[in-house]
Amino acid sequence: MGTLIDATRRGIITEEVKVVAEAENITAERVRERVARGLIVIPRNISHQIRPVGIGQGLTVKINTNVGTSQDLCDPDLELKKAKLAVKLGSDTLMDLSTGGELDVVRSRILKEVNVPLGTVPIYQTFIEALRKNRSIPDVTEDDMFNTIEKHLKDGVDFITVHCGVTLEAVRLLVKSRRIMPIVSRGGCFHSAWIMARDEENPLYKNFHYLLELAREYDVCLSLGDALRPGCIADSFDNLMNMELLTIARLVEEARGKGVQCMVEGPGHMPLNQIATNVKMEKYLCKGAPYYVLGPLPTDVATSYDHIAAAVGGAVAAAAGADFLCVVTPAEHLALPMLEDIEEGVIAAKIAGHIADIVRLGGRASSMDLEMAKARSRLDWKTQVRLSVNPEKAESIHEFVKSPSGACSMCGPYCALKIIRRYMKR
Ligand code: SF4
CATH class of the missing domain: 3.20.20.540 (Radical SAM ThiC family, central domain)
Known part of the structure; x- marks a missing residue:
């Protein structure tokens, strides 16, 4: 019986190759070709x-x-x-x-x-x-x-x-x-x-x-x-x-x-x-x-x-x-x-x-960072928590001392982002 490498070398896009390509947001052909050459493994x-x-x-x-x-x-x-x-x-x-x-x-x-x-x-x-x-x-x-x-x-x-x-x-x-x-x-x-x-x-x-x-x-x-x-x-x-x-x-x-x-x-x-x-x-x-x-x-x-x-x-x-x-x-x-x-x-x-x-x-990975930066800029705590590497921990730290200002308890009413926005009219 042939292996995954054998199949990809015959030009076949297997189910595994398809799933990996979808998860990575790249073409299945690119994954197939790299599996065939041994540059990618799918254990x-x-x-x-x-x-x-x-x-x-x-x-x-x-x-x-x-x-x-x-x-x-x-x-x-x-x-x-x-x-x-x-x-x-x-x-x-x-x-x-x-x-x-x-x-x-x-x-x-x-x-x-x-x-x-x-x-x-x-x-x-x-x-x-x-x-x-x-x-x-x-x-x-x-x-x-x-x-x-x-x-x-x-x-x-x-x-x-x-x-x-x-x-x-x-x-x-x-x-x-x-x-x-x-x-x-x-x-x-x-x-x-x-x-x-x-x-x-x-x-x-x-x-x-x-x-x-x-x-x-x-x-x-x-x-x-x-x-x-x-x-x-x-x-x-x-x-x-x-x-x-x-x-x-x-x-x-x-x-x-x-x-x-x-x-x-x-x-x-x-x-x-x-x-x-x-x-x-x-x-x-x-x-x-x-x-x-x-x-x-x-x-x-x-x-x-x-x-x-x-x-x-x-x-x-x-x-x-x-x-x-x-x-x-x-x-x-x-x-x-x-x-x-x-x-x-x-x-x-x-x-x-x-x-x-x-x-x-590059952008394939940093788009999440951009989304986080935008959420931070607009003090959108829900999105910041969702994008965090450990949402549960991020939420519990933010909620521990909540600021009535809508910013976080670090600067409260003196939040740099809030103040500069007001003067930049953004
Ligand atoms: S209060 Fe201070 S630390 Fe918190 S979001 Fe605003 S600038 Fe950042």
Whole structure:
């Protein structure tokens, strides 16, 4: 059976392409052509009914929210509430990164109850279930890895993170490196530990052709994970990070050759002045493949405010061409996020995405800002609230101390907008 890419390469405008084009207010032909070339991905799975979301060139920036249980806080109901809250607030996709309790539960409940593309990192389940059975990391077999991947695909997951770029050669260099934080990627650390212990090539890299066969069978999107992303400012932009990106660039070409959708994951922690360069490198080396960034965090010390640091880094990355932002919450580096952390993180990422869209798309994105400016100018509070990134919060702040002047309680009767209008006779 053919994939979405195969169909678009035959000139077919599929239902997914139509929905994305309508949502983005661009022509279906433009979306079709970019899907065919791998510049846009529409994550999907043949057995999962969702509202299609396009990620990539010429589209609005999309955001993803991670949910999932941990060993120390395993409450699937809470994770489902987080997933639903994130989507209500505007998260375009979700990833289930569960590592605690019954690992199939959150995934299957989100697939059933939430109508957005779902991503997972199947390798977590492979290693966690092996460790629970008192097997050690090197005891895990290649079959174990591929069986879990197939299980997730069969269940209906729309995109999977696969750490194929962390090769035996890269791990040997990592061992000799002076990195302060050798690896901060959970999936990347499982793979690297396995590679080190067995001194063997990464099975997902070695058998990438088989991974592509599986991805084709379910027509899912691969998210090529950055196992070696820098975990602190001091480690940013080193050889390891760039070596992995070069490997991933080769894999992107292979995936495209087989008609499999793929995107590329990026940093991580990175100083602000390196972010645009990194995005341009990804776009150049991976020939325009959609870029999914995990932050980037331009400082290491924003702990408990990392959502703000990530919004700064994310806006710069997306304005430079990154297409997909992963939500970072105030709990990042500290704990499993709670509902209020998810709310703060999603709103911050949405703001970052919109700031970038004004740069990427011009009037297509900034028309909302113009409408807001006009509403502000005429002191139209209802419209201002409606256009706000978080209407409920905007309304509650405005209503808290109401001014009888019709302006807001900041200047009240001395509202600059009111006074100047009177004298300008407008
Ligand atoms: S009262 Fe002051 S802050 Fe409020 S709308 Fe008027 S000028 Fe702006």
